[in-house]
Amino acid sequence: MIKVGGSLVSDKCTDDHLDATAVRDYASLVADLVRTFPGRAVFVAGGGALGHGSVRDLDAADEFASLGLTNATFAVKWAWTTAFREAGIRAMPMQVAAICSERGDGIAADITVVRRLLAEGVLPVLSGDCVLTAAGGLRIFGSDHVPGMLIEDSLAPVRIVTLTDVPGILTGSSEDDPVLPWVDADDPAPAHKLVWEAAEWDTSGAMGGKLDALVAHAQRGAECVVTGGDRYAAGLRHMFAPIAEWPQAVPYTLIARATPPRDNSRVGGRG
Amino acid sequence: MIKVGGSLVSDKCTDDHLDATAVRDYASLVADLVRTFPGRAVFVAGGGALGHGSVRDLDAADEFASLGLTNATFAVKWAWTTAFREAGIRAMPMQVAAICSERGDGIAADITVVRRLLAEGVLPVLSGDCVLTAAGGLRIFGSDHVPGMLIEDSLAPVRIVTLTDVPGILTGSSEDDPVLPWVDADDPAPAHKLVWEAAEWDTSGAMGGKLDALVAHAQRGAECVVTGGDRYAAGLRHMFAPIAEWPQAVPYTLIARATPPRDNSRVGGRG
Numbered sequence: 001m002i003k004v005g006g007s008l009v010s011d012k013c014t015d016d017h018l019d020a021t022a023v024r025d026y027a028s029l030v031a032d033l034v035r036t037f038p039g040r041a042v043f044v045a046g047g048g049a050l051g052h053g054s055v056r057d058l059d060a061a062d063e064f065a066s067l068g069l070t071n072a073t074f075a076v077k078w079a080w081t082t083a084f085r086e087a088g089i090r091a092m093p094m095q096v097a098a099i100c101s102e103r104g105d106g107i108a109a110d111i112t113v114v115r116r117l118l119a120e121g122v123l124p125v126l127s128g129d130c131v132l133t134a135a136g137g138l139r140i141f142g143s144d145h146v147p148g149m150l151i152e153d154s155l156a157p158v159r160i161v162t163l164t165d166v167p168g169i170l171t172g173s174s175e176d177d178p179v180l181p182w183v184d185a186d187d188p189a190p191a192h193k194l195v196w197e198a199a200e201w202d203t204s205g206a207m208g209g210k211l212d213a214l215v216a217h218a219q220r221g222a223e224c225v226v227t228g229g230d231r232y233a234a235g236l237r238h239m240f241a242p243i244a245e246w247p248q249a250v251p252y253t254l255i256a257r258a259t260p261p262r263d264n265s266r267v268g269g270r271g
Numbered sequence: 272m273i274k275v276g277g278s279l280v281s282d283k284c285t286d287d288h289l290d291a292t293a294v295r296d297y298a299s300l301v302a303d304l305v306r307t308f309p310g311r312a313v314f315v316a317g318g319g320a321l322g323h324g325s326v327r328d329l330d331a332a333d334e335f336a337s338l339g340l341t342n343a344t345f346a347v348k349w350a351w352t353t354a355f356r357e358a359g360i361r362a363m364p365m366q367v368a369a370i371c372s373e374r375g376d377g378i379a380a381d382i383t384v385v386r387r388l389l390a391e392g393v394l395p396v397l398s399g400d401c402v403l404t405a406a407g408g409l410r411i412f413g414s415d416h417v418p419g420m421l422i423e424d425s426l427a428p429v430r431i432v433t434l435t436d437v438p439g440i441l442t443g444s445s446e447d448d449p450v451l452p453w454v455d456a457d458d459p460a461p462a463h464k465l466v467w468e469a470a471e472w473d474t475s476g477a478m479g480g481k482l483d484a485l486v487a488h489a490q491r492g493a494e495c496v497v498t499g500g501d502r503y504a505a506g507l508r509h510m511f512a513p514i515a516e517w518p519q520a521v522p523y524t525l526i527a528r529a530t531p532p533r534d535n536s537r538v539g540g541r542g
Contacts, residue, residue: 064356064361064363064393067352067356067363070363070364071345071349071352071364074342074345074349074366078342078345081338081342085335085338090335092335092338092341092368092403092409093341093342093366094366094368094369095345095364095365095366095369097363097365097384098365098366098369098370098384099369099370099381099384100384101383101384101387108383110370110381110383112372112379112381113368113369113370113371113372113403116372116403117403119407120403120407121407122335122403122407132363132384132387132388132391132393136390136391136392136393138363
């Protein structure tokens with residue numbers, strides 16, 4: 001699963017910005033990946049400005065207040081779908097709110113159509129959405145949580161790669177500081193501390209929430225990677241290689257249960 | 272299930288017309304119904320101009336050519352959803368393409384979220400869409416076919432009321448001619464003949480296709496009604512009454528297996 005963070009293609013300070021050229025650049029990279037590994041990729045679009053814009057200043061008394069998110073993120077999915085089609089691959093947007101809802105013990109999802117799209121080599125295009133809660137209202141179901149609905153035996157093994165505007169979880173106060181190479185999904189406290197310390201200057205906005213979501217996915221068996229997005233990258237095909245074989249020039253934070261295969265990072269062991 | 276035909280709220284000769292005032296009037300009528308019978312109504316929006324506009328002049332060589340329909344009809348659903356919310360009820364759009372796909376033996380659907388919305392008294396807002404075919408392409412799944420996905424034991428008995436721009440299946444060449452009161456779902460040939468004879472002057476466009484779809488639903492146990500839409504109607508509550516109790520002033524064509532309870536029509540027996 002590849003998630004492109006909204007911050008890479010839009011300015012979250014606005015309510016409706018989406019950079020069509022950036023979308024096209026990333027879509028072209030993902031299209032190459034889908035052509036190379038047909039039926040093995042699922043795309044998750046970050047909500048970006050449109051998503052955030054639709055859920056600002058919600059009326060707390062209205063349990064359906066977040067409904068606008070399903071419309072806003074459909075527009076985001078459609079922009080990506082159009083770009084994927086222009087890049088020459090078949091892609092299809094899927095409204096997560098129609099296939100997911102909350103139960104007492106978590107999210108229940110029916111992924112029949114997603115699974116069939118994959119079998120046909122079509123790229124499913126998902127996004128964050130609002131979902132029906134166990135209590136009958138709606139709540140925000142952010143795009144970092146969406147990959148969780150696809151962690152199941154029929155699709156295993158699952159890798160979730162989140163492209164964002166920082167090169168991973170930073171160990172210091174600037175982007176020049178090294179990236180934390182590994183978060184043990186069974187002991188994420190040290191990484192949490194790092195993110196908390198970073199909160200003051202962190203420009204990625206929601207690394208804490210992202211970390212929580214990815215730790216939960218990793219505990220269910222997924223291998224999660226946070227890395228920087230580069231719309232001008234030569235390619236993304238390394239994403240389907242064992243993580244030990246990823247280019248040394250690509251910093252990342254791996255969030256997983258297994259011991260990380262690459263331990264030559266400058267800050268190895270701090271997690 | 273209540274379907275409001277696209278012809279009632281848009282001009283199908285254009286590619287993008289939607290009459291916001293007409294949508295608001297019908298939404299207000301449906302909202303009254305939902306308040307009176309919470310959790311018992313499902314709304315199906317006809318695609319109208321936006322739907323038709325998105326699938327005109329498709330490239331026959333492109334098996335994903337009808338993809339635009341899922342975006343166009345999402346916009347239609349959102350317009351209705353907004354109007355329902357303004358009319359004071361909770362409603363939620365559901366992308367049919369995400370929960371339905373074609374199998375060798377028909378359409379497979381997962382209606383978990385729809386069922387849960389009903390349980391919470393929320394109005395599910397559906398529409399026609401494109402669906403994945405058994406062969407891996409996409410095909411148009413018109414709004415007259417959508418109610419079929421909800422004919423199942425857990426929701427029985429199901430009544431499907433289609434509001435359109437004619438008062439039912441006409442027995443003659445003008446709207447002043449009587450309406451065929453009943454189509455026997457097990458012997459629809461006489462009604463077919465009528466629709467074929469009418470094709471020359473028929474302004475409702477697709478009564479033949481509508482009839483086929485409703486006959487199929489009736490054969491699966493639904494009680495189907497085609498009747499005229501009136502945005503200024505006093506109310507729609509009769510729709511939840513036994514059909515024998517509907518106002519005499521409301522002409523309709525019943526498509527069902529059972530013998531029709533009302534046989535005082537001027538053209539009774541012709542079907």
